[in-house]
Amino acid sequence: MxxxxxxxxxxxxxxxxxxxxxxxxxxxxxxxSFVFKSAAEAAARFANEVPGNIYSRMTNPTxxxxxxxxxxxxxxxxxxxxxxxxxxxxxxxxxVLKAGDHVVCSRSVFGTTTVLLQNYMTRFxxxxxxxxxxxxxxxxxxxxxxxxxxxxxxPANPLTEIVDIRALADxxxxxxxxxxxxxxxxxxxxxxxxxxxxxxxxxAATKYLDGQGRALGGAVVGDKERVGKDVFGVLRSGxxxxxxxxxxxxxxxxxxxxxxxxxxxxxxxALAEWLTTQNKVAKVYYPGLSTHPQHELAKRQQSxxxxxxxxxxxxxxxxxxxxxxxxxxCSITANLGDTKTTITHPATTTxxxxxxxxxxxxxxxxxxxxxxxGLESIRDIQNDLARGLG
Ligand SMILES: *Cc1c(COP(=O)(O)O)cnc(C)c1O
Numbered sequence: 001m002x003x004x005x006x007x008x009x010x011x012x013x014x015x016x017x018x019x020x021x022x023x024x025x026x027x028x029x030x031x032x033s034f035v036f037k038s039a040a041e042a043a044a045r046f047a048n049e050v051p052g053n054i055y056s057r058m059t060n061p062t063x064x065x066x067x068x069x070x071x072x073x074x075x076x077x078x079x080x081x082x083x084x085x086x087x088x089x090x091x092x093x094x095x096v097l098k099a100g101d102h103v104v105c106s107r108s109v110f111g112t113t114t115v116l117l118q119n120y121m122t123r124f125x126x127x128x129x130x131x132x133x134x135x136x137x138x139x140x141x142x143x144x145x146x147x148x149x150x151x152x153x154x155p156a157n158p159l160t161e162i163v164d165i166r167a168l169a170d171x172x173x174x175x176x177x178x179x180x181x182x183x184x185x186x187x188x189x190x191x192x193x194x195x196x197x198x199x200x201x202x203x204a205a206t207k208y209l210d211g212q213g214r215a216l217g218g219a220v221v222g223d224k225e226r227v228g229k230d231v232f233g234v235l236r237s238g239x240x241x242x243x244x245x246x247x248x249x250x251x252x253x254x255x256x257x258x259x260x261x262x263x264x265x266x267x268x269x270a271l272a273e274w275l276t277t278q279n280k281v282a283k284v285y286y287p288g289l290s291t292h293p294q295h296e297l298a299k300r301q302q303s304x305x306x307x308x309x310x311x312x313x314x315x316x317x318x319x320x321x322x323x324x325x326x327x328x329x330c331s332i333t334a335n336l337g338d339t340k341t342t343i344t345h346p347a348t349t350t351x352x353x354x355x356x357x358x359x360x361x362x363x364x365x366x367x368x369x370x371x372x373x374g375l376e377s378i379r380d381i382q383n384d385l386a387r388g389l390g
Pocket of ligand 1: 084085086087110153157182184185203204205206207216217218
């Protein structure tokens with residue numbers, strides 16, 4: 001039955017096992033441990049001879065509902081939910097890497113992912129090479145005999161560059177490495193990396209999966225062996241578990257994911273097109289514009305273009321800050337993937353830790369503004385941005 005369901009049905013129905021109370025909405029199980037009928041049952045569960053709950057660091061019914069629903073949406077065998085998006089990325093690193101391994105990572109990834117690899121994983125003798133996301137030759141050239149993992153985010157933050165997931169998976173597999181995709185910007189509603197050959201998908205559930213900026217969470221999706229065993233093992237011993245309260249929020253978020261992503265995309269497309277007509281706007285980055293360098297790839301690989309639009313205003317930092325400060329309701333915050341439109345100046349916030357040279361290499365200009373287009377009326381969003389562009 002479940003194998004035949006469409007995305008919208010899975011997003012609402014997958015994963016929930018009703019208890020004998022007959023609850024219609026998924027129950028929250030706020031319990032740290034679970035009770036056994038006998039000492040023998042306890043022993044059998046601990047020995048992994050029979051399935052069942054032991055302790056909420058490992059399994060919790062509400063968290064399991066979320067894991068099974070997201071696994072169904074991504075088309076993966078296993079899902080491990082974590083306390084944040086970074087915890088998901090850390091769990092993958094600890095689960096599949098060992099000392100002496102090498103990682104090739106896109107230069108255009110979430111800033112903290114760069115810090116995790118560069119400042120922390122290197123302490124455990126895991127080396128890393130950063131490459132330009134869209135340059136497949138650079139990926140291939142960066143591979144060493146000990147390369148175990150390729151890591152990319154597509155579309156990337158904040159310039160929405162896109163990499164061909166299938167081509168990157170081929171490169172990884174030719175060299176016996178795994179491809180990990182951070183699917184934060186598209187979500188499975190718009191892009192399913194596992195179907196395109198990626199081995200593991202990671203999520204910051206904090207963003208679009210929740211969709212209303214309420215809770216931190218993350219997830220890893222993939223096969224039974226690497227995710228179900230290796231990454232789950234890190235959760236069990238490392239303790240980066242998701243709370244059942246948060247799992248419930250994300251379950252509710254998944255139910256409206258498809259229609260929200262569609263609405264975010266419609267607003268973002270309209271905003272991007274409007275921005276291209278503004279005199280003070282020098283550049284607009286959005287995969288749905290035919291001028292976007294990977295527009296054709298985006299059409300092939302994604303079923304929508306997402307909700308993030310970035311643009312450069314003439315006049316550098318001063319002009320960009322003016323646009324941001326002139327808004328009346330757009331939220332000046334670094335978060336994204338919310339019903340509320342958020343506006344960010346990457347050069348002095350999310351990418352402020354980079355050196356000016358690194359920023360230049362990554363295309364993070366002083367005049368760049370990133371908008372996570374929310375679900376307010378597009379007319380009002382445009383008017384709010386027009387104030388500082390006039
Ligand atoms: C926010 C984000 C993360 C990290 O998620 P947290 O829940 O904040 O830890 C990872 N990747 C991307 C693309 C993100 O936007």
